[in-house]
Amino acid sequence: MTDVLSRLRETLLEGIKLSMQSSCARRSPAPGAIPYLESARRSLREFSEHDPNNVEALRLLSQAEECLLNYREAISCIERAMKLEGSKNKRDLKRLALLQEAAKEWWDLCLSPEDLRRLGEFLQASGADDPTRGRSLEFTKQWLRIAALPVDPTLEAFSRRGAFTDFQVLNNLVRG
Numbered sequence: 001m002t003d004v005l006s007r008l009r010e011t012l013l014e015g016i017k018l019s020m021q022s023s024c025a026r027r028s029p030a031p032g033a034i035p036y037l038e039s040a041r042r043s044l045r046e047f048s049e050h051d052p053n054n055v056e057a058l059r060l061l062s063q064a065e066e067c068l069l070n071y072r073e074a075i076s077c078i079e080r081a082m083k084l085e086g087s088k089n090k091r092d093l094k095r096l097a098l099l100q101e102a103a104k105e106w107w108d109l110c111l112s113p114e115d116l117r118r119l120g121e122f123l124q125a126s127g128a129d130d131p132t133r134g135r136s137l138e139f140t141k142q143w144l145r146i147a148a149l150p151v152d153p154t155l156e157a158f159s160r161r162g163a164f165t166d167f168q169v170l171n172n173l174v175r176g
Contacts, residue, residue, distance in 0.1 A: 119140065
C-alpha cells in the first residue's frame with residue numbers, strides 16, 4: 001500500500017511542479033501539468049474507494065483537487081481525513097481555512113476557473129496584453145456578454161481585486 005501511495009504522491013508532486021501555481025493564489029494549472037494532476041486525482045479516488053479510512057490518501061486527494069481548483073471536493077477530503085484521525089492538528093485546520101477562503105474567492109469572482117481561463121484567451125487574442133489596447137474593459141464586457149455571464153457583478157468583483165482595465169484583468173487576475 002505505501003508503495004502505491006508513494007508513486008501517487010510522486011505523480012501529484014510532478015503535476016504540482018509543472019502547474020506553475022502558487023499555493024496562495026491558485027489559477028488554472030499549466031497545460032503540461034493537467035495529465036499528471038488528473039492521473040493522480042483519478043488514482044487517489046480509486047485508492048480511497050478501496051481504503052476509505054486512509055488519512056494520507058485523503059490528504060493527497062485533497063491536494064490534487066485543490067490544484068485542479070475543485071475546492072468543494074478538496075474541503076470534503078481534508079474534513080474526512082480530520083474526522084478519521086480523530087484530532088484536529090494545526091496544519092489541517094490551517095489548510096481547511098485556506099481552502100474555504102479560496103473557495104469563497106472563486107465564488108465571489110462570479111466566474112469559474114474555466115471561465116477565467118477562456119476570458120484570458122479571449123483577451124490575449126484581442127490584444128489586451130498591449131497596455132495601449134487594453135485601456136478599458138470593452139473586451140471583457142464583450143466576452144461576458146458572449147458567454148452570457150453577469151456583466152455588472154463580475155466587473156464589480158474585478159474592481160474589488162484592482163482590475164479596472166482589460167490589461168489588468170489579463171495580467172492581474174487571469175495570469176495572477
